[in-house]
Amino acid sequence: MFEIEVGSALVMGMVLGGVILISAWLIWLERRLLGIWQDRLGPNRVGPLGLGQVIADMFKIFTKEDWVPPFADKLVFMVAPPIIMTSILLSFAVVPIAPNIGIIDLNIGLLWVLAMASLAAYSVMLGGLASNNKYALLGSLRAAAQMVSYEVFMGISLLGVVMLSGTFNLREIVESQQDGWYILPQFVAFIVFAIASVAESHRLPFDLPEAEQEIVAGFHTEYAGMKFGMFFVGEYIGVLLASALMSVLFFGGWLPPFGIGPEDSVVAGVFWMLLKTMVFVCFFVLMRAAIPRPRYDQLMSYGWLVLLPLSLLNLLITGAVILSRGV
Amino acid sequence: MLKPVIEQVKVLWSQVRTLGMVLAHTFSKKDTVEYPDTQPYMFPRWRGRIVLTRDPDGEERCVACNLCAVACPVDCIALQKTEDEEGRWYPEFFRINFSRCIMCGYCEEACPTHAIQLTPDFEMAEYERQNMVWEKEHLLINGTGKYHDYNYYRVAGKSIGGKDKGEAQHEQPPVDRRSLLP
Numbered sequence: 001m002f003e004i005e006v007g008s009a010l011v012m013g014m015v016l017g018g019v020i021l022i023s024a025w026l027i028w029l030e031r032r033l034l035g036i037w038q039d040r041l042g043p044n045r046v047g048p049l050g051l052g053q054v055i056a057d058m059f060k061i062f063t064k065e066d067w068v069p070p071f072a073d074k075l076v077f078m079v080a081p082p083i084i085m086t087s088i089l090l091s092f093a094v095v096p097i098a099p100n101i102g103i104i105d106l107n108i109g110l111l112w113v114l115a116m117a118s119l120a121a122y123s124v125m126l127g128g129l130a131s132n133n134k135y136a137l138l139g140s141l142r143a144a145a146q147m148v149s150y151e152v153f154m155g156i157s158l159l160g161v162v163m164l165s166g167t168f169n170l171r172e173i174v175e176s177q178q179d180g181w182y183i184l185p186q187f188v189a190f191i192v193f194a195i196a197s198v199a200e201s202h203r204l205p206f207d208l209p210e211a212e213q214e215i216v217a218g219f220h221t222e223y224a225g226m227k228f229g230m231f232f233v234g235e236y237i238g239v240l241l242a243s244a245l246m247s248v249l250f251f252g253g254w255l256p257p258f259g260i261g262p263e264d265s266v267v268a269g270v271f272w273m274l275l276k277t278m279v280f281v282c283f284f285v286l287m288r289a290a291i292p293r294p295r296y297d298q299l300m301s302y303g304w305l306v307l308l309p310l311s312l313l314n315l316l317i318t319g320a321v322i323l324s325r326g327v
Numbered sequence: 328m329l330k331p332v333i334e335q336v337k338v339l340w341s342q343v344r345t346l347g348m349v350l351a352h353t354f355s356k357k358d359t360v361e362y363p364d365t366q367p368y369m370f371p372r373w374r375g376r377i378v379l380t381r382d383p384d385g386e387e388r389c390v391a392c393n394l395c396a397v398a399c400p401v402d403c404i405a406l407q408k409t410e411d412e413e414g415r416w417y418p419e420f421f422r423i424n425f426s427r428c429i430m431c432g433y434c435e436e437a438c439p440t441h442a443i444q445l446t447p448d449f450e451m452a453e454y455e456r457q458n459m460v461w462e463k464e465h466l467l468i469n470g471t472g473k474y475h476d477y478n479y480y481r482v483a484g485k486s487i488g489g490k491d492k493g494e495a496q497h498e499q500p501p502v503d504r505r506s507l508l509p
Contacts, residue, residue, distance in 0.1 A: 037352045041359045290349035291342055306335055 004266060006102045006171075015103055019092050023236040028053050030236075030285050037289040064225035072222060073130040080127035081227045084234035087119040088241055095244050096171040098254040098269025109170040110162060113245065114155050117200055120238065121147040124202070124209060127231070128219035139218025142296060143209035146199055149303050150206075153311040154196035157189040160318040161249050174253035178263065181252040185321075188314040190250045192307050197245070199303070201238035204288040208296055243280030244273070251276050369447035371473070374432040376448040377423055379463065380441065380472035387467065388442035388479060391418040395434035395443050403427035404434060413488030415480065421466060425451060426459035440479040444472040 004011060028043065028051060035042025046052035068074055094109035096102040106112050121144060128140020162168060164185060165176040183190055199206040210218030220231045247253060253276075254269030261268050294302065360367045369375075382388050391408035409419040434443045453459050471477070486492045493500035 036357075037349050039352060039355055039358045041357055041361070286346055286350060290345045 005100050007104055011101055012103050015092065015097060015101065016089070019089065019237065019240060020233075023233060023240045024054050024058070025051075026236040026239065026281060027057060027232075029281065030288070033282060033285045034289050037286065061226060061229045066225040066227065069131065069133075069222050071132045073132065076126050076130035077222075078227070080123050080130060081223065081230035081234070082123075083126070084120050084123035085230050085237065087116045087123065088234055088237045091116040091241050092237075092244070094170055095241070095248060096174055096253060097273050098266050099264045100266055101270060102171065105169060105171050107167070107169050110158060110168045110173075113170075113241075114151065114158075117154075118147075118151055120200075120234070121151075123231075123234070124219050127223065128209075131219070131222035133222050135215040135217070136219050136221045138215045139209045139211075139221070143202060143219055146202065146206065146208060146299060146303075149300065150196045150199040150307075153192055153303070153308045154200060156308070156315055157192040157196065157311040158249065159315050160186045160189045163315075163318055163322055170248055170253075174248055174255065177252040177255060181250060181255075183250045186250060186314070186318070188310060189318075190246070192311045192314070193249070194246060195307060197242035198284065198287065199299070201235060201242055203235065203239060203284060205291040205293045206299060207293065208299060211293060239281060239284050240277065243277045243284065246280050247273060247276035369449075371447065373447035373449070374430045374435075374445040376446050376451055377425075377428065377430075377434065377461075377466065378444055378446055378468045378472060379421060379466045380444055380468060380470060380474075382478040382480075383471060383476060384478060385469070386415070386480075387417050388440045388477075389418050389421065390416040390440055390442070390479065391421075392416075392439060394437040394439060398433040398437035400431060400433060401427045401429055414485075415487050418463060421463040422460060423466060424460050426456055441472065441474040441477050446472075 031053070032042035032044075032050065034040075042050065043053040044050040046056050068077055091113045093103040094106050094112050096105070124143040124147070125140045128136040128138075128143065131137075161173060161182050164182060165173045167173060167176070202209050208218075210220060212218075215221075220228055223231060254273045255263055256268060256272050261272075380388050389406075391406055393406065393408070396402075396404040396406060403424040404422070405424075406421040407419040408416055410416055430445065432445050435445050438444075451459075480487055480490065480495075482496050482498075484492060484495060484498060492498075
């Protein structure tokens with residue numbers, strides 16, 4: 001039960017605890033990085049480097065009034081925030097962290113991730129609908145359209161990786177990258193997936209569901225206290241998941257770059273996986289710091305007119321190359 | 328056919344360039360002044376805590392003319408004029424309610440004798456509102472503030488004990504109108 005292997009209680013606890021801890025710590029990381037890139041310092045007062053800021057924020061958010069507006073649909077209003085956290089945490093079940101570290105190896109791992117990401121869209125939609133507020137409704141309308149349309153080519157862009165590795169199992173996808181990461185043959189797919197996963201986790205620059213300059217706070221306008229906190233942490237777990245998936249699918253997961261170090265060591269594997277994931281997390285924050293939000297019609301037309309044909313083209317060319325090489 | 332593609336590449340390049348420029352800010356100097364640890368430079372003309380100054384002889388400059396109280400847009404200044412045995416006017420009490428004061432500096436502009444002045448000090452937080460009301464003994468300082476040589480009674484034509492009319496600086500002796508015969 002307590003040995004280091006996929007699905008043991010110890011590993012499950014470690015992965016779950018690690019994911020939640022890191023995503024809470026991402027709040028500090030994001031504020032610090034945003035500060036640095038805006039020529040500020042960011043929170044640096046609470047504890048060493050301001051790391052205790054997260055704890056202070058937690059205390060604050062837990063002591064807030066847990067308010068349900070009287071005009072809201074109470075049951076749906078309460079149920080919506082946990083959905084995003086659960087569905088994204090469930091996606092982490094299939095993400096391989098290192099050799100023998102992971103919660104479960106599903107042979108439909110990638111499909112599972114996509115399915116759970118679609119479920120997360122419900123959380124945002126239901127939250128906005130149940131709030132019975134025009135801005136929340138507008139936000140959830142946008143969220144629904146944005147997430148549904150960006151899911152399309154998010155899936156299609158990943159098919160290239162699946163074709164090259166011949167499996168949906170994420171652990172086997174990592175193992176099939178020992179001869180070379182998929183970032184080189186699947187560069188276009190990586191770009192499309194990166195953009196789609198930003199839209200999927202509705203982070204800036206694609207945070208139209210909660211665009212505070214236009215629609216107050218979008219779908220979580222009426223939320224406060226820990227229910228808002230769950231949306232908030234859910235977003236960060238989503239960022240972590242997207243970054244982990246990018247490193248697993250395109251950057252060889254736990255495999256060391258240029259073959260430095262052992263390939264089947266658990267410690268080195270966790271280290272490389274964390275490093276790669278953190279680089280992408282920082283990239284998410286950099287995008288937030290740098291790129292302005294597109295207009296809603298621009299977002300939609302960019303998705304359907306540019307990214308969808310691009311991912312289809314990538315799929316076509318990948319297929320043709322694989323076919324010409326002969327199986 | 329090629330035009331929209333070029334357009335898209337241009338758009339993408341613009342975004343990538345933005346990312347690079349923002350990333351370069353990692354190494355730029357931070358603008359933050361970590362205030363309680365390091366004091367920011369306060370400019371001498373900063374409008375902060377209000378003081379009442381003294382003239383070079385060490386006497387009160389304020390002549391209780393009430394112009395500051397009139398100029399004050401939030402009515403935070405209250406004072407009462409009185410006179411000493413030499414004929415000098417001075418405020419019997421002078422009270423500023425800093426919980427109302429907006430540090431606009433109109434009182435300083437209105438003051439004909441440079442008595443009331445604003446200083447660069449801004450750390451005036453109090454736990455009790457009543458402590459924000461400052462009396463004359465709190466406001467009065469021992470120095471001349473921003474104007475070192477100005478002494479109202481030495482340049483003004485008003486006669487006080489020890490200085491009669493015509494004895495001020497740059498002042499002609501009073502004209503005896505009855506002697507102006509043709």
